[in-house]
Amino acid sequence: MADTGAQAHALAQIDATSSARSAWTSTIFDFGETAWREYRSAEWYVRTLRANGFSVEEGSAGMPTAFAAEWSNGSGPSLGLYAEYDAVPGNCQAAAVEKRPREGLSVHAGGHTDPHSGLGTAGLAALLAIKSAMEQHDIKGTLRFTGEPAEKVRGSKPIHAAKGYYDGLDAMLSFHPFYMLPMCNTVRLETHCGAAYSMIYRFICDEPEGWGRSDGAPIPQAHSAVRAPGANDALMLMYMSSKGLRESMLPHMGGWSVSEAILTAGQATADNLPAGLAEIQYMLRMPTIDMAEQVIAVLDRNAEAAATMSGCRVERHWVCKSRPGLPNLALAGTVWETIQAVGAPRWDEQAREIARAVQKNCGVEPMQNPFLDECEQLIDPQEAEAILRRDLAPSQTHSTSDDYTDMSWHAPLARFYIARPTLKGPNGFRYPAWAMNALGGIPETIDPMVTTAAKVLAHAGLRILEDPATRAAAKAEFDTRTGGGVGGDTWLAPLCDYDPPIQFRWPEYVETPRGRDWWIPSL
CATH class of the missing domain: 3.40.630.10 (Zn peptidases)
Structure with a gap:
């Protein structure tokens, strides 16, 4: 045409x-x-x-x-x-x-x-x-x-x-x-x-004194008194238990993944107080929504168990539910x-010459056609x-x-x-990640x-x-x-029933008297 x-x-x-x-x-x-x-x-x-x-x-x-x-x-x-x-x-x-x-x-x-x-x-x-x-x-x-x-x-x-x-x-x-x-x-x-679910489990230890004895006895003044392990322990229990159960969450077939990221570190203190807040994010990438729901059921159970063991309560906050x-x-x-x-x-010869320089700096003999x-x-x-x-399995769509x-x-x-x-x-x-990232930013190559x-x-x-x-x-x-367009018999409605999760401690740049910096300091 x-x-x-x-x-x-x-x-x-x-x-x-x-x-x-x-x-x-x-x-x-x-x-x-x-x-x-x-x-x-x-x-x-x-x-x-x-x-x-x-x-x-x-x-x-x-x-x-x-x-x-x-x-x-x-x-x-x-x-x-x-x-x-x-x-x-x-x-x-x-x-x-x-x-x-x-x-x-x-x-x-x-x-x-x-x-x-x-x-x-x-x-x-x-x-x-x-x-x-x-x-x-x-x-x-x-x-x-x-x-x-x-x-x-x-x-x-x-x-x-x-x-x-x-x-x-x-x-x-x-x-x-x-x-x-x-x-x-x-x-x-x-x-x-496929589908994807992502959520943040927030562990909050706001009553550490109630974790030990339940008979109302006061906590002694000694720093060695029994108190809740706290939010950091809850997070680590969640992390390890979910990693250990990952292979049992779904059958070993098809493309799926469960990954995690720790968002908020434990609060530094000068005393022996337990950490009051810790957060861990999970991302599930699944062929189907049903598979994601199976994994969510396991993670929810793990989160409740971790919170109970460490004297915390747990909140689940959605990052995404995607069809x-x-x-x-x-x-x-x-x-x-x-x-x-x-x-x-x-890619012209100028781009190829740049790519050869990247190859050389990765320890690879530069090639006539590096791409x-x-x-x-x-x-x-x-x-x-x-x-x-x-x-892929024939049934995997x-x-x-x-x-x-x-x-x-x-x-x-x-x-x-x-x-x-x-x-x-x-x-x-296998080239290091920096090489691919660099080629994505150099004008002649991207x-x-x-x-x-x-x-x-x-x-x-x-x-x-x-x-x-x-x-x-x-x-x-x-x-x-x-089945008839938007709203039809086989149309899948949006899964989003949550507000944008913008309030969390997502990594970002910050402005300080030192200038613009990343949240992990440069020096």
């Missing part, structure tokens, strides 16, 4: 703005802000969107670092795109060919790994190119663009979904950088990402046609699906994790992947991915807006799979 005039305009617009787009990506990469604390990143997006004519709601759905932007060119179809911009604690890497943190920070600070810095700017570049094409060619319709914080804990999209931010759209497009074969320069078909993904093969086919039209990303061949190749979605399913899945229950959605720069290595060699993804988003987005048949096919399949 030949490009329409609007599609050609959008692709030319993306090429013409490459310098600005590269600077955008570097800006978000350097912010390196982590879940629920992406203040500078969100403010940058809001400011940029308003400067380009979008109306923007800041703090959408009660999330301070989320936003919802909209622009309309009159009555017509509607398209949803989005940005993510959260980084990961403990991955602070400069955009450099050697291992070193960004200036003034330690390696413990936040840094982009996936990288969401490029994910978000690709979406923004596509959005502005589509808007320009709609104005130039008088295409009626509405563009909606949401800012999605805390994707690494699947945080915002379940909340946005429950609050109606995706309702009424004709289609949504979801892009993610990728390197894990075979899902590279392709689109997902039937096997989408598995809903496929839409009709829209996936549209996006695959676009990927074939746009082609895979290409994986697959990074510059397309793979047919049918072939990718077959490879993906080789290691979902695999891996990402919270775009909550969007897929509110409008037809296509999920696609464009290769990020990934290095070849000798057999059995810009080809951002440009290619932006073109796919813009080209496919305009196809959706301009072609009624494309929209009709996607909607018909959505209605069939949900």
Whole structure:
């Protein structure tokens, strides 16, 4: 199918703005802000969107670092795109060919790994190119663009979904950088990402004197008197018991994981008082909601037991409850046609020279082509699906994790992947994390991915807006799979019944008389 005039305009617009787009990506990469604390990143997006004519709601759905932007060119179809911009604690890497943190920070600070810095700017570049094409060619319709914080804990999209931010759209497009074969320069078909639950267990020891004797005897003044072990002990009991039972929580098949992170350390005191507060976060990534509920039952039981043993009470606070993904093969086919039209990303000799320097600094003999061949190749979605399913049970319908899945229950959605720069290595060699992170921040190596993804988003987005048949096919399949659309017989309603968990001690940057620092001091 030949490009329409609007599609050609959008692709030319993306090429013409490459310098600005590269600077955008570097800006978000350097912010390196982590879940629920992406203040500078969100403010940058809001400011940029308003400067380009979008109306923007800041703090959408009660999330301070989320936003919802909209622009309309009159009555017509509607398209949803989005940005993510959260980084990961403990991955602070400069955009450099050697291992070193960004200036003034330690390696413990936040840094982009996936990288969401490029994910978000690709979406923004596509959005502005589509808007320009709609104005130039008088295409009626509405563009909606949401800012999605805390994707690494699947945080915002379940909340946005429950609050109606995706309702009424004709289609949504979801892009993610990728390197894990075979899902590279392709689109997902039937096997989408699964469910995810995340929660924080908070142990509180507010009556340590009541743990020992129950006959009302007063506590002696001696520091050796019996008193509750306290919140730290409760947390460690929870940690060890749940780790020990992990292999019994679910059968040994399919892709699933249970991971934990300790959020609040014990309070330092000058006395022998027990720690009064401790928190541990769990993240469950499961193919199905039923599997997640099984694990929750075990964790709840462990938490109650740990609290009882250590003289504490326990609270459970939700971070996310996220649904598995809903496929839409009709829209996936549209996006695959676009990927074939746009082609895979290409890296020039300057990018290859940078990659060789990274290889050398990792102790690898530099290669003529340092990037994986697959990074510059397309793979047919049918072939990718077959490879993906080789290691899955026939009954398993979902695999891996990402919270775009909550969007897929509110409008037809296509999920696609464009290769990020990934290095070849000798057999059995694994590159250190810093190498991948650095290539995600160096403009010469990350810009080809951002440009290619932006073109796919813009080209496919305009196809959706301009072609009624494309929209009709996607909607018909959505209605069939949900038993009648949103609210239909087989539609899965949002699971979110909680407020945004923004009040916890999430890792973040802080301003002190020493300047801007990470919550774990640099020195």
